[in-house]
Amino acid sequence: xxxxxxxxxxxxxxxxxxxxxxxxxxxxxxxxxxxxxxxxxxxxxxxxxxxxxxxxxxxxxxxxxxxxxxxxxxxxxxxxxxxxxxxxxxxxxxxxxxxxxxxxxxxxxxxxxxxxx
Amino acid sequence: xxxxxxxxxxxxxxxxxxxxxxxxxxxxxxxxxxxxxxxxxxxxxxxxxxxxxxxxxxxxxxxxxxxxxxxxxxxxxxxxxxxxxxxxxxxxxxxxxxxxxxxxxxxxxxxxxxxxxxx
Numbered sequence: 665x666x667x668x669x670x671x672x673x674x675x676x677x678x679x680x681x682x683x684x685x686x687x688x689x690x691x692x693x694x695x696x697x698x699x700x701x702x703x704x705x706x707x708x709x710x711x712x713x714x715x716x717x718x719x720x721x722x723x724x725x726x727x728x729x730x731x732x733x734x735x736x737x738x739x740x741x742x743x744x745x746x747x748x749x750x751x752x753x754x755x756x757x758x759x760x761x762x763x764x765x766x767x768x769x770x771x772x773x774x775x776x777x778x779x780x781x
Numbered sequence: 782x783x784x785x786x787x788x789x790x791x792x793x794x795x796x797x798x799x800x801x802x803x804x805x806x807x808x809x810x811x812x813x814x815x816x817x818x819x820x821x822x823x824x825x826x827x828x829x830x831x832x833x834x835x836x837x838x839x840x841x842x843x844x845x846x847x848x849x850x851x852x853x854x855x856x857x858x859x860x861x862x863x864x865x866x867x868x869x870x871x872x873x874x875x876x877x878x879x880x881x882x883x884x885x886x887x888x889x890x891x892x893x894x895x896x897x898x899x900x
Contacts, residue, residue: 699888707872709825709891755824757889759878769815769878769889773824 667691668756668772675777677746684731685741685775687756693717697759698739700730703774704752712754715739746779753777784808785877787892795900796867802860802895804875811877814858815889816850819872831858865899872896 669688677683689698700712715723715730723730731740743750756772784807792800804814813832817825831837831852839845847869849861858877862869876889 701888701891707874707894707896709874709876709889709894711888711890714888759889768830769827769876771825771827776822 667770668758670754670756670772670775672775673773675775676780677743677777678780679748680745682742682744683746683777685743685754685756685777686738687740687772688736688738689756689758690737691758691760693760695761698730698732699757699759700728700739700741701755701757701771702750702752703755709755713741743777748779748781751777751779785811785875785890785892787875787895789895790893791896791898793898793900794865797864798899800862800865800897802862802873802875802897804858804860804877804892806856806877806879806890809877809879809890810855811858811879812855813878814852815876815878816848816858816860817874817876819874819894821872825874828860862897865897867899870897870899 667690671686696717698715702710713723713725713728713730715732722732727744729742753774753776755774758770760768786805788803816828818828819825827840828843829837829839829850831850833852833855837850852858872894874894876891878889
């Protein structure tokens, strides 16, 4: 079963406007972490923001904020004041910590964001 | 910030060649390294997870003898695509993560990826 769902394969936003990228997850663990990554056309994966399952405050990093709704198991990424350079693929990911001290990262299918001038 | 170096960035070679890709964590100890494969316009597909000093755990459908993974130290993991064929052409990307349960805010740090083209 897919653990990370991103229901928007593609999104368009006007430059300088805010946009929300959806992410829902599925886990039975109490301790986990949620991440957002950006992948521009050049291919590298860029870490954007992190939210821990026990964090009470929504994470913020500059223009990025994470709307964390634990009961609904959603971790939407909000980008404020979109810029042309924000055009990229965005992946939501979840880290589960395994009993044997290993880690399991699961990525969603991604959302392609296009910022229009 | 944490840096992961992946080399080479691009490989073009003939069918039947074996190709080795290196992934190094430059400024932290990577207890776990991941190898992903990504097809155009798709998400990352986890191939295997390796913990330093132990055998890699391969995902279902990934051939262990085809994709050899070695994680000999806390800073280096290698992926060798043995006897590569055109269908192995893809974007391969590694990542490294440090820490255990108490450091759950550690993100994966990615290398820049390797574009492999088999002729």
